[in-house]
Amino acid sequence: MLRLRTLKQQLILVNVATTGVALLVALALMFSTELRTGKETLVRDIAIKADIFGSQCTAALIFNDPGEAERILGALRADPQIEYAAVYSRSDALFASFGGRDLQNVIPKSPSPEGHRFGMDHFDLSRPIILHNDVIGTITIRASLKQFRAVLLRYAFASAAILVLSLLAATLLLTRLQRTMTGPVTKLVQLMERVSQDKDYTRRADVHGPEELVSLAGSFNEMLTAIQNRDRDLEHSLGELRNACRKLEDLDRQKSDFISTVSHELRTPITSIKAFVELLMIKRDMKAERKEKLLVTISEESDRLARLISSLLDLARIEAGTMTWRDQDVDLAETVRTTINGILPLAQRKEITIEQEVESGLPLVRVDGDRMVQVIMNLLSNAVKFTPHGGKISITVGHAAPPPGLAVSIADTGAGIAPRDLGRIFEKFHRTGDALTSGIEGTGLGLTISREIVKYYGGRIWATSEEGKGSIFTFTVPFERPVNNASGN
């Protein structure tokens, strides 16, 4: 069996097979019908001839005139099919015959039984000769089947020709028509191959044709869409992952930076403490005055170290979300006032005046009072630190929105902050100016911690400044603390 690989070949094969079988069956039926009707026609034709000629011979039979009978039978010469004809008397004796001389021995001496018989090359038919209901003899005719055979053969040839021509026509037609079927399939296959090669899932099948193929193409398109969506989701997830990764890397770098900065910050006071202590140990005969000075420095450095560590701990707690917040209803104006009292000695030393302006009838806010003190103190001490001798600090407390809450502003008459530094002052260990040369030494973490505390309560902290005229630090505390803001970051 020939192996037919493509859809087109199989379609053509199926069609040719069905057409061929159908035609073969039809032609076989037609042929057998033709054969039967042909035989029937032949039998009827010869039977009619036998009856006519038998009837013609009645008088000759009855009046015993074989010559007349033979004259009558001679008319059968007109029919080339007839090989011989014979008339027999009532007593079954050969009465008269027609046929070639060579056939004289062939003609039987007595009639064959009534009816007809088909032989190989001819067929015999016997009919009784009847005159007025009396059987007066028998007529036998032998007809050649050559002509009949020739007709059948011609018919068979015609059938074969019809079969071949029909199959050819069907194949030709199908070769053209199969495109409607195989065209969409080929298109689909090509698309699939292209998609599997270049992974371009934006391609879509555009198929018109049989319903099943259109449905197949539709399913294929849905599949492509699904793949495309999944790809997009994957890409999105990948982007998120990359972002997270980058953030983690950033955080890690920040952590490393932080650690190195912290180490540096911690080492500075320890180095000076260690140096001064060693100096004291070596120079035991040092003047008491000088000794005193050294010890004060050591104490100050120790304080700074302690403050730094305490700040670091606070920051770590806030960032880790382990800070304990003792929230209670706090009068923010009162807190401001208390804190000012705390910083007052330092301010008076620099002859700085502190003014405060508080809106009357301010509501209480629910915060941790100590943390608020921490924030205000930090901002105030910065203000004092950066305000020159005889300067002025103004504090205002009032309403803020949105979100509804309170705002505290602390304005100084210091040098101000350069615009490029404004965005960075809340970062860890960012200092403006030289910390060591300034009067009060900070930890570099005060503003960061303040920002974290304010952020915890859902507020904002920012600074505005005009170089040479001073800075204004403002923070807000909303009445409602936002949910899910337990951690500082």
Next chain:
Amino acid sequence: MFCVALLVACLVRQGSLSAAEGRASAPGEYVVKTALVYNFIKFVEWPPEPAVRVTTIRLCVLDSERVPVLFSDLDGQEIMGKRLAVSSVQDAREAGDCDILFLTAAQSPRLPAVLDVIAGHPTLTIGDTAGYARQGIMINMYLENKRVRFEINVERARSAGLRISTKLLNLAGKVYGAVQAGE
């Protein structure tokens, strides 16, 4: 066809007789003639008849004492679904009802008169005398080479409204009158 050998084997009751005898002996000759007359009937068509007479064919013999005895063999025979009735008539005027009228040689002198009488009647006239056919007898038997043959006056038969089959005409020794198509 001019050589008509009469074979009477076809007539069952007289199967033992053979025309091969050929002798003109009166009884033998008449046996053959009887068979012939019987067979003539089969090839003659009478005009439609009244219902009363459809079942019988009357065969009359005019003025003879001897012939009816011989034809009496046919009396009561079934032919074409009808019964043959043989009778003798003395006067031609009685012959008007006969389907077949047999005229012997004895009628020769008054033949024209007889034929005049039955003219217009559908009566088949049969004879066995030389010259009868020419004179107006429809079927006339005669002896030739010791064989009984017959001649037919088809014109006379036609004028009487009778149709004689072509098959019979083909076998006749002589036919008087023109044969028309369909006969």
